[in-house]
Amino acid sequence: MKNVFEKMGFFILNNRKVTMALVFLLILLSLQGAQYIEMASGTETQVSKDSQLYKDYDHLFLKTFSTDSIILMVEGNDVGTRAIMKAADLLEQQVLIVPGVTTVSSPASIIKQINYAESGRLKIPDSDREIREMMERYPEYFKNLVIDKTHALIIIQIEGDSTNQQQEDMINNIELALEGAEFPPGYKLTLTGKPSLMLDIQSEMGTSMGTLLGIAGILMVVVLLLVFRNVRWGLLPLPVVLLGVLFTFGVMGYLGVPMTMVSMAAFPVLIGIGIDYSIQFHNRMEEEIRAGKTSSQALVSTVKNTAPAVLIALVMTALGFISLFTSVVPMIQDFGKLLLIGVIMCYISSLFFGLITLYSFDWISRKNPYGLFMKKLKKSKADDSEDHGLESDSKNSEYSGYGSISVTGEREPGIIEKILRKITGLTLKYSTLVLIFALFTCCAGLYVDQSIPIQTDTNSFIPQDMPSLINYKNMQNILSGSGDHLNVILRVKDTSDPELLRWIDEFCRHEVENRGHVHSASSIVDLVKERNSGIIPETSEEIQAIYDEIPASQKQQYIEGGQLLHIDLDIGNAMADLEVAGIKELRDIILQDIQWLQPPPGVSVTVTGNSVVIIDMLAGLTTGRSQMTLLGVFLVFVGLLVVYRNIVKALSPIIPMLVVIGWSGLVMEGLRIAYNPMTAVMGALILGVGSEYAILMMERYFEEKNAGMSPVEAIFQASSTTGTALIASGATTVFGFAALIFSPFPMISNFGLVTVIDVLLALVVTFVIFPPLIVLMDSQGGKKPGILEKIGVFMKNLRAKYSVT
Secondary structure: OHHHHHHHHHHHHHOHHHHHHHHHHHHHHHHHHHOOOOEOOOHHHOOOOOOHHHHHHHHHHHOOOOEEEEEEEEEOOOOOOHHHHHHHHHHHHHHOOOOOEEEEEOHHHHHHHHHHHHHOOOOOOOOHHHHHHHHHHOHHHHOOOEEEOOEEEEEEEEEOOOOHHHHHHHHHHHHHHHHOOOOOOOOEEEEEOHHHHHHHHHHHHHHHHHHHHHHHHHHHHHHHHHHOOOOOOOOOHHHHHHHHHHHHHHHHHHHOOOEOOOHHHHHHHHHHHHHHHHHHHHHHHHHHHHOOOOHHHHHHHHHHHOHHHHHHHHHHHHHHHHHHHHOOOHHHHHHHHHHHHHHHHHHHHHHHHHHHHHHHHHHHHHHOHHHHHHHHHHHHHHHHHHHOOOOOOHHHHHHHHHOOEOOOOOEOOOHHHHHHHHHHHHHHHOHHHHHHHHHHHHHHHHHHHOOOOEOOOHHHHOOOOOHHHHHHHHHHHHOOOOOOEEEEEEEOOOOOOHHHHHHHHHHHHHHHHHOOOOOEEEOHHHHHHHOOOOOOOOOHHHHHHHHHHOOHHHHOOOEEOOOEEEEEEEOOOHHHHOHHHHHHHHHHHHHHHHHHHOOOOOOEEEEEOHHHHHHHHHHHHHHOHHHHHHHHHHHHHHHHHHHHOOHHHHHOOHHHHHHHHHHHHHHHHHHOOOEOOOHHHHHHHHHHHHHHHHHHHHHHHHHHHHOOOOHHHHHHHHHHHHHHHHHHHHHHHHHHHHHHHOOOOHHHHHHHHHHHHHHHHHHHHHHHOHHHHHHHHHOOOOOOOOHHHHHHHHHHHHHHHHOOO
């Protein structure tokens, strides 16, 4: 493999100008592709479009019966005045012509209908007194729209299957109409509702992503200045990885991967992961130059020795991320796609753009007249020092700032290298104790993980101080029926069958009376009974005649054609109160009630709704997280086995990551953090990120061992050389993930906090667990066979003993 990469190194060296031209072209294409990225937050991000659940909810309910509501809340001294009613009436007339708006319900329209019935005039009365008298005579007509003397609502219903863009256009048009409605001064007008809330969430997601990337960039600069000081141009890895992120944006746009609440967190993650590649290349090339090689030799040697190791780490990281594709939740699959694309783009950016830029900087520094003068001056001083009995290595003179030079001409190890060597010595000395401790705490974490709760209130995923969320919660508190719902869809032969309507009436009454969490039930039966003195007609003809009288705007949410009917069950704030298990139990009870009450022959019943979609999504996330993690472990193990064809090399990076996965359970339990769509993928993410550290450490260990060192000497050398770069890359990864903590979305902030701790734990196991583990597994002192080899010999002897015929 190294021969192939050596040829690649020469190719990069000999085609620098062409390569940089291609990089510039990719930048232009990526900027164009990024414009195609779409924000997504609908049902398609929660459940697969191929699933029956999606078909029931999206096709059977949303596209047939659902109507979203945009609510205008009017607050002031007195909402029952003629001025308010005139303004509401004007607003209603302007809003009704907006494309996508189906109906508008306001106190003004009721006042006009009452006035028309009493006086024959379809207009707002001329005095406040007349309006107040009408409201006092018919309080039942206003109970859902006039909350009290100072609060009123105007409900604007829109088509339930409207796209995000269509909803945004409708809200913009409604806001324009609101400006021309001439509400009196001093009244507070608040536009809210689910469509308004979702658009604000998407806007906040876009703003938040830009902020997170900015914070991640600032934190990266700080950490690179602090821990990556042993090289020149220590900030170079940051623009290299940002270029990889830009390439990711472009590919994401061209492939149609949407931006969701989950995938927006992928970019700080990518910065944290991708900068590792750039740091590893950068560190190795500087190490080669310090060894006395020219820029060209250093570039080729870096590609030959480091590119394969980093590529293997990338492949194993990618295999860990591939397990995310097994999730039943589309936005987790998109998260996996984004991470997979991103690590590849960051590797390409580091290999080509990063190394060529580093080569160019070194070449310029060598040709710089000032630099040549300073080099000659230092060489002259070094010659003078030799006259006094001191030796100097002129090759390393320009690196005197990166470590002191000993009298033998060798660079003294820095403080980080000394600390790492000391840690390695201690872990090897107490290897048995360290490994036993890791085993028991890992098992404890895996056990605790099973009892970590699931966060089900989706409103808690978004910023709690967001004005639109506060307005939405206020609206839910004052408007009945604005909470969670279960939607019962009936497929029937005849929607006007009296027996069917009587069954619906009985079923609705039974659920409200016997199921405490069902607050109300509404159906076409309510509208029929209103127009027939509170009873259901005896014949289909009478029912059909009433259907013909009901306005289409009222009938649309309960009946479609002659074969579909809808029953709406209001279950209040069940998502927050009952959680996943409770809502699933409520759904199952309702299904049992349907079987017990036995609908008329030929009627099929489907229970769906947004609550059902969310609980199935959360259940899929949480119940499938262990399977995702195990699949990721298996894929990485098989990948390592295929690459190395060596059981030791395949297992040694896996075991430390299993320890971190176990410890992660202890962290979440200790911090009282519940599982959500983000933290549910932690196992796969830890495996993908953390295995890279162990693989890079292992690669350097075997490189030094193949050069003639003993296992103990090799692990000391690997810890003090590659370990220094791992500290730098690990610190940048931690700071990249730390940017997520500043997200206004609690779901992402918690994910960032847990991830930062887990990456730190991955570094800990790399320097504490991995050294004694690799020495134990590879060999047990000098030429003695390793533990796995001993097991293999034992099994071979056992088979030979019992295979005698």
